[in-house]
Amino acid sequence: MTFPPLHKSAALHLAWIGGLCGAIILMLADLLPYRLPFAAPDKFFAAVLSLELFFVLLVWPLFVPSLLREGVPPPMILIQVAALLLFGLPLLLIAANVTGVDGGSVLRGQALVAALAALGAGMAARLRAALPWYFLAVFWIAAAHPFWSFLGDQMGAASPGFSVYLSPFWGAVTDSPAPAWVQAALYGLAGVVLLALPARKAAA
Amino acid sequence: MTVVLTLLLALQSGDPKIEKVERLLGDVNRPLLWTPLKVTLTSASDFSGDLVARSRFGFSVARAVTLRAGNHETILLPALDPEEVVVGKATAKVPKDFVRPDRIVLVDARLPYAGDLVSTAQVLYQKISAEDLEKTLPRGLLEAADLVLVKEGPGSVAATREEAERAIAALKEHAPSLEAVDGPLWVHAPPSGWVPAKRTWTLFFATMYAFAAFVALAVVAKRFPKFGLACAGAVALLGIVGYWQFPRGQAWVVGQAVTVLPPAGAAQEQRTWFVHSAALIPAASFDFPRLVKPIFPTMAGTDDPFTLRVNDRGCSVEGLKLLPGRPACFGGGEGVAASEPSGPAALTVLVKGGEAEGLAARSEEFQVWKRFVGREGRLTVAAGSDRPAARVKSADLADEHERPPIFIRTQP
Numbered sequence: 032m033t034f035p036p037l038h039k040s041a042a043l044h045l046a047w048i049g050g051l052c053g054a055i056i057l058m059l060a061d062l063l064p065y066r067l068p069f070a071a072p073d074k075f076f077a078a079v080l081s082l083e084l085f086f087v088l089l090v091w092p093l094f095v096p097s098l099l100r101e102g103v104p105p106p107m108i109l110i111q112v113a114a115l116l117l118f119g120l121p122l123l124l125i126a127a128n129v130t131g132v133d134g135g136s137v138l139r140g141q142a143l144v145a146a147l148a149a150l151g152a153g154m155a156a157r158l159r160a161a162l163p164w165y166f167l168a169v170f171w172i173a174a175a176h177p178f179w180s181f182l183g184d185q186m187g188a189a190s191p192g193f194s195v196y197l198s199p200f201w202g203a204v205t206d207s208p209a210p211a212w213v214q215a216a217l218y219g220l221a222g223v224v225l226l227a228l229p230a231r232k233a234a235a
Numbered sequence: 236m237t238v239v240l241t242l243l244l245a246l247q248s249g250d251p252k253i254e255k256v257e258r259l260l261g262d263v264n265r266p267l268l269w270t271p272l273k274v275t276l277t278s279a280s281d282f283s284g285d286l287v288a289r290s291r292f293g294f295s296v297a298r299a300v301t302l303r304a305g306n307h308e309t310i311l312l313p314a315l316d317p318e319e320v321v322v323g324k325a326t327a328k329v330p331k332d333f334v335r336p337d338r339i340v341l342v343d344a345r346l347p348y349a350g351d352l353v354s355t356a357q358v359l360y361q362k363i364s365a366e367d368l369e370k371t372l373p374r375g376l377l378e379a380a381d382l383v384l385v386k387e388g389p390g391s392v393a394a395t396r397e398e399a400e401r402a403i404a405a406l407k408e409h410a411p412s413l414e415a416v417d418g419p420l421w422v423h424a425p426p427s428g429w430v431p432a433k434r435t436w437t438l439f440f441a442t443m444y445a446f447a448a449f450v451a452l453a454v455v456a457k458r459f460p461k462f463g464l465a466c467a468g469a470v471a472l473l474g475i476v477g478y479w480q481f482p483r484g485q486a487w488v489v490g491q492a493v494t495v496l497p498p499a500g501a502a503q504e505q506r507t508w509f510v511h512s513a514a515l516i517p518a519a520s521f522d523f524p525r526l527v528k529p530i531f532p533t534m535a536g537t538d539d540p541f542t543l544r545v546n547d548r549g550c551s552v553e554g555l556k557l558l559p560g561r562p563a564c565f566g567g568g569e570g571v572a573a574s575e576p577s578g579p580a581a582l583t584v585l586v587k588g589g590e591a592e593g594l595a596a597r598s599e600e601f602q603v604w605k606r607f608v609g610r611e612g613r614l615t616v617a618a619g620s621d622r623p624a625a626r627v628k629s630a631d632l633a634d635e636h637e638r639p640p641i642f643i644r645t646q647p
Contacts, residue, residue: 041452044467052445059429059438072429072513073559114467118448121474125440125481129433131514 040111043094047086047115051122054082076130077204079123080140084199087115087148088169092162095155105156105226112148116141139211143203146219153225172197250323251278251302256330259311259371260341260379261361264333266291266316267414268379269528271371272329274320275309278302287321288314288329292415292536294529296543311367313376313545315415315528334359340403341377343368343385348396358403374526375568378412389501389570411606413505413530413566420507420564421532423599425489425638427560430513432482432634440477447473484633485514486557488521490624491638494571495607498647502573505607507566508627512557522551522628527567557631576642582616584608604641611646 057063058070058078069078098108120141127137154165177198180191195201195210199218202210255275272288282302287295296314300322312320317329336359342349344362352360363371365386371377372389383390384399393399451466493505507530510521527550531537539556555563584601585592589610595601600616601608608614617639624637 041456041463044452044470045448048448048470049445052441052448055441056438056445059434059441072433117471118474121444121478122441124478125437128481128483129429129437129513131485 040094040098040114043091043098043111044114044118046090046094048118050086050090051079051082051119055079055122072129074130076123076126076132076136076140079126080144080203081200083119083123083140083144084147084173084203087112087144087151088173088199089166091115091148092151092155092165095152096159099156105152108152108156108226109149112145112152115148116145119144135208139208139215140203142215142219143199143211146215146217146222147199149222149226150218151222153222157225157228173200177201250325251276251282251284253320253322253325253327254307256320256327258330259361259363259367260339260377261359262330262333263336263339263359263379264331265339265379267416268315268412269376270314270317270379271367271376272312272314272317272320273309273367274312274322274327275307276300276302276322277307278304280304282323284323286310286312287542288312288317289319289321290314290536291316291318292529292531293539294537294541294543296545298545311370313374313526338381338403338406339379341368341380341383342399343383343390345386346384346393346399348399351396352399373570375412376526378410378568381406381409408609411609412568413507413528415528415530416532416534417530417564417603418532419603420530420566423603424509424562424564425511427511427562428513430482430485430487430511430633431636432487433513436481440481444470444474444477482633484629484631485516486510486512486519486521486629486631487634487636488624488627488632489621489636489638490626491641493604493607493641493643494574495643495645496573496575497645500573501570503568504571505566505568507564509562509564510555510557510627511562512631513559515559516555516557516631518554519557519631520551520553520629521555521565521632522549523565523567524549524626525567525569526550527552527565530564530566575644576615576617576640579618580615581618581639582614584614586610586612586614600641604643607643607645609645613644615642615644616640617642 058067068074095108098111099105123137123140154162158165176194177200180194195205196213199214202214205211253274254277257273259271259273274286276286281304282300284300285297286300287297289295292315296312298310298312300308300310302308319329320327336354336357338358340358340360341363342352342360344364349362354360368383368385368390372383377383382402384393384402385391386394391402393402448470451470456463456466488508488510490506490508494502495505496502506525508523508527512519526545529537529543541555542553544551544553552565557563582595582598582600584595584598586605586608591601591605601614604614619639621636621638624635627635
């Protein structure tokens with residue numbers, strides 16, 4: 032069994048820690064000419080969790096091919112996901128304490144991040160040719176569809192009930208725990224299945 | 236057997252009775268200032284519990300009492316606009332037959348002329364025992380009185396009736412003190428939002444974590460690949476230690492001391508504490524180093540009852556509900572040694588003939604504290620920024636700091 036070379040993934044870890052820490056510094060150090068509304072204590076956990084989701088949805092899949100070139104079997108990529116979660120955990124726990132959220136919220140937030148990271152890894156490992164479609168789908172379900180629903184909401188239309196079970200950002204910050212767990216189960220299962228598929232079959 | 240045990244237990248926990256409730260300062264109504272009550276209790280059996288004065292402002296003042304079976308005990312209980320007194324299951328309404336004198340003069344019962352003074356519509360003379368004086372005067376509980384005539388010690392020493400009459404004739408306005416409702420003080424309240432210590436620590440940690448990760452992963456691990464895993468582990472360990480050191484509480488306190496220096500005699504230090512929270516705390520407890528009273532922005536008081544538990548030295552607030560953006564304020568006065576401000580001043584306002592001089596008179600600090608300056612005096616705000624402090628104790632407290640102190644020198 033070959034473990035992923037953690038020390039050779041320095042660029043990934045630095046991007047992860049640097050991205051999270053850099054965004055937190057930008058939010059809190061008053062470097063911008065105006066106060067960011069989501070840098071308030073009651074929204075800080077949601078902001079940090081959203082940063083993690085952004086990274087695993089859009090940045091992490093770009094690192095996966097280089098990790099595979101190190102000779103690591105695709106399922107073992109999940110070790111890297113665990114390392115990312117471990118490195119990001121202190122920041123997320125601090126954010127949870129600042130906002131005053133409970134352990135259950137932290138757990139389901141991390142489960143969602145892990146599931147989406149597994150999905151991104153599965154796509155990059157097994158369906159690399161479909162990655163542009165993956166990014167388009169992420170853009171649609173994570174940004175365009177919630178924005179469309181928001182506009183509709185402003186016009187008096189009701190948002191479709193399933194939206195919160197589709198959009199990762201929406202599911203992560205909603206008060207109800209069900210959407211995050213449902214998404215974590217669906218996306219996580221899809222990711223694990225993709226990673227577990229034999230390489231040839233997937234390529235075919 | 237069970238019935239006998241039940242009867243014995245019932246007898247053991249016999250409820251005390253409230254025999255008498257009287258106001259130490261007489262039947263006068265000054266609802267924003269301390270109104271100490273003298274409560275006489277008796278109990279058929281031994282009793283340990285709380286004597287509670289419920290205030291019309293929505294909170295209670297409690298004091299632990301222990302009664303011996305058959306004894307009569309008189310307890311002094313500080314109160315603010317008290318409505319009723321409760322001990323065990325017994326309840327007694329606080330009398331409301333108020334008189335409305337211009338002046339309240341407390342007279343030490345040891346003074347030879349104490350019994351000769353007769354109250355008028357303008358001046359209420361109220362005798363007070365030496366024991367009660369000793370228990371109340373140093374803690375500022377007699378602030379509602381205009382004058383306290385004493386035989387010796389703190390207060391106005393007047394050995395003869397002539398001296399007493401001269402002291403009464405020389406009385407000017409009622410000496411200012413912290414009141415239970417103070418709108419201007421709330422205008423000057425520190426802003427809510429982040430717990431200062433948490434914000435600072437989060438920024439510090441994020442910076443150090445990113446820097447340490449860069450050094451460990453991009454420098455050390457690259458140069459010594461054998462130690463790559465150890466470097467990754469060290470970064471993770473740093474993260475765990477960083478979280479371990481993070482302040483956990485959600486409440487923070489901003490205090491301020493205002494020292495009022497009279498032309499002669501001991502100075503009085505008024506200290507206020509604003510208690511904030513970044514998250515909902517359903518029942519917080521805070522220990523204060525001195526007797527404090529809640530200070531509300533309006534006469535409506537509070538909708539969330541809490542208890543102010545007094546002891547011999549300080550007091551504690553129990554069951555205080557705190558919400559983000561809805562702070563609480565407490566304040567109390569205490570005699571201190573007179574001292575002039577040392578170091579530079581950030582703000583100085585001179586008041587002559589009741590008129591404040593200069594643009595500094597428009598400052599928030601002066602607007603809040605000008606009633607303590609009076610018609611002749613000087614208000615000085617020390618230069619500098621907030622400083623860390625550790626006067627208030629609480630399990631929920633993450634940070635306490637103090638604003639620069641204020642000094643007020645009054646002139647006769």
